[in-house]
Amino acid sequence: MRMPSLFTTVVLTFALVSPGAAAGQSSKGASKGADGRTVKITGTETMKYDVTTINAKPGERLHVVLTAVGTMPKIVMAHNFVLLQQGTDAMALVTAGAQHRETDFIAPESKKDVLAATGMAGGGETVDVTFKAPMKRGEYPYLCSFPGHYVGGMKGTLVVK
Numbered sequence: 001m002r003m004p005s006l007f008t009t010v011v012l013t014f015a016l017v018s019p020g021a022a023a024g025q026s027s028k029g030a031s032k033g034a035d036g037r038t039v040k041i042t043g044t045e046t047m048k049y050d051v052t053t054i055n056a057k058p059g060e061r062l063h064v065v066l067t068a069v070g071t072m073p074k075i076v077m078a079h080n081f082v083l084l085q086q087g088t089d090a091m092a093l094v095t096a097g098a099q100h101r102e103t104d105f106i107a108p109e110s111k112k113d114v115l116a117a118t119g120m121a122g123g124g125e126t127v128d129v130t131f132k133a134p135m136k137r138g139e140y141p142y143l144c145s146f147p148g149h150y151v152g153g154m155k156g157t158l159v160v161k
């Protein structure tokens, strides 16, 4: 029973920290590419996607692959693909997200509006996400949440029909 406190603290700290590390991973990444129809998108330093409309069937599995082109440092220029629930106020979402670099500029309170999202890709990097298109027909907005990019026109529409 001699001085157990420091040891206990250290053990508890590890116990609390380690489970969180694996929590962000989504399902199995085993069959990327074959898992859903691949949609390739390029993001540019002029803050544009080269694909601004994606058509899909209700419930169709999509594999969005986003490549960022350019040579600017990732800290000032990076892109992601964030698909939003219908009716989401995109402007409010990117405004709230601007202070949350640690979560790819998506505020915790906005998570509920996000149907799918890739990580951030700096110049030359590629990120991807696999998801099922919504079952409800209609238009779903997608955008880049990097500050200023949505306003600069970095957005598109997933059309489920």
Ligand SMILES: [Cu+2]
Pocket: 043, 047, 078, 079, 080, 144, 145, 146, 149, 154
């Ligand atoms: Cu961007």
